Amino acid sequence: MSPAAFALCLGFGVLVGTFSGLLGLGGGVLLVPFLYWLLPQVFDGSADPEVLTVMAHATSLSVIVLASSSGVWAYHRKDAVARPTLLAMGLGAVVGATLGARAATEVPAGALKAGFGVLLVAAGLRLVADRRRRTAAAPPRGGWGLAAAGGAGTGFLAALMGVGGGILAIPFLIYAVRLDLKKVAGTSLGMIAFGATAGTLTYVLSGLGAQGRPAGALGYVFLPATLALAPGAVAAARLGAWLNQRMDVRLLRRVFALVLVVLGLRLAWLNGTALAALF
Structure with missing residues (x-):
C-alpha cells in the first residue's frame, strides 16, 4: 500500500472513530x-474482485476487534457489563461468527454487497429511531439459552457482513433479555469483541490458500489497512463520545441516516440480482 493510501486510512480511521462515538454508530x-x-x-485490477469484496468484510472486522476490545475494557472498569449474559452471548457469537465468516467466502461478491446495502438501510432507520428505552419496566428474562441464541444469530450476520453487530445486539438485550439499560452498551460491545475475534480468525484461516489473494494479505485480512485504520478508530471514539455530551446531534443523526439509507439502497439496487439468485 502506498504512503498516500496509508495516510488516507489513518485519516479515515479518525473519522470512523469520531462518528462512532458521536452518533453511537x-x-x-x-x-x-x-x-x-x-x-x-x-491493487489496480491485479486482484480478483470477488476476493477483494471478502477482504473488505474481513479487514473491517479486524479493525472492530481492536476497537471493541478497547471499549469493553472501559465499560468493565465501570462495572457496566453483565458478565453472565456476556459469557453466554459471547460463546454464541463465537460459533455464529465462525460460520458467518466461512459463509462469506462462499457467497458471490454481488450478493454480499446487496446484503450489506440492506444492512445500511436498517442502520440508517435505527439511527433516527433509536431511543434505547422500554415503554415499561420489566424484570430480566431468559437464561443462557436465550442469550447464546441471540449471540449466535448476531455473530453470524455480523461476521458475514463485516460489522460489529450492535444494530442487532442492542435491541436484543433491551427487549428480549430485558437487561439493565446501564449495562446494555458494555455487554453488547463485549459480545462484539468475542464475535469479531472469532470471525477475523476464520477469515484469516479460510483465506490462507485462497486463489487470487493479493500480497500483503493475511488470509482475507489486508493487514496494512488494518494497521492504518485501527489507531484512529480506537482513539477518536473517545473524542466522539466527548463531543456527544456537548452537541445537539439530532440533526446530524438524521442527515447521516439519510446518507446510509441512500448508499444502502444504491448497493442493493446495483447488486440485487446477485442476491436474488441465491434464492
Whole structure:
C-alpha cells in the first residue's frame, strides 16, 4: 500500500472513530463501503474482485476487534457489563461468527454487497429511531439459552457482513433479555469483541490458500489497512463520545441516516440480482 493510501486510512480511521462515538454508530457501516472503494484502488485490477469484496468484510472486522476490545475494557472498569449474559452471548457469537465468516467466502461478491446495502438501510432507520428505552419496566428474562441464541444469530450476520453487530445486539438485550439499560452498551460491545475475534480468525484461516489473494494479505485480512485504520478508530471514539455530551446531534443523526439509507439502497439496487439468485 502506498504512503498516500496509508495516510488516507489513518485519516479515515479518525473519522470512523469520531462518528462512532458521536452518533453511537458501529464502525463497520463506514469501514466496509470505504474498503469496497479502497482495495480496488490499491491493487489496480491485479486482484480478483470477488476476493477483494471478502477482504473488505474481513479487514473491517479486524479493525472492530481492536476497537471493541478497547471499549469493553472501559465499560468493565465501570462495572457496566453483565458478565453472565456476556459469557453466554459471547460463546454464541463465537460459533455464529465462525460460520458467518466461512459463509462469506462462499457467497458471490454481488450478493454480499446487496446484503450489506440492506444492512445500511436498517442502520440508517435505527439511527433516527433509536431511543434505547422500554415503554415499561420489566424484570430480566431468559437464561443462557436465550442469550447464546441471540449471540449466535448476531455473530453470524455480523461476521458475514463485516460489522460489529450492535444494530442487532442492542435491541436484543433491551427487549428480549430485558437487561439493565446501564449495562446494555458494555455487554453488547463485549459480545462484539468475542464475535469479531472469532470471525477475523476464520477469515484469516479460510483465506490462507485462497486463489487470487493479493500480497500483503493475511488470509482475507489486508493487514496494512488494518494497521492504518485501527489507531484512529480506537482513539477518536473517545473524542466522539466527548463531543456527544456537548452537541445537539439530532440533526446530524438524521442527515447521516439519510446518507446510509441512500448508499444502502444504491448497493442493493446495483447488486440485487446477485442476491436474488441465491434464492
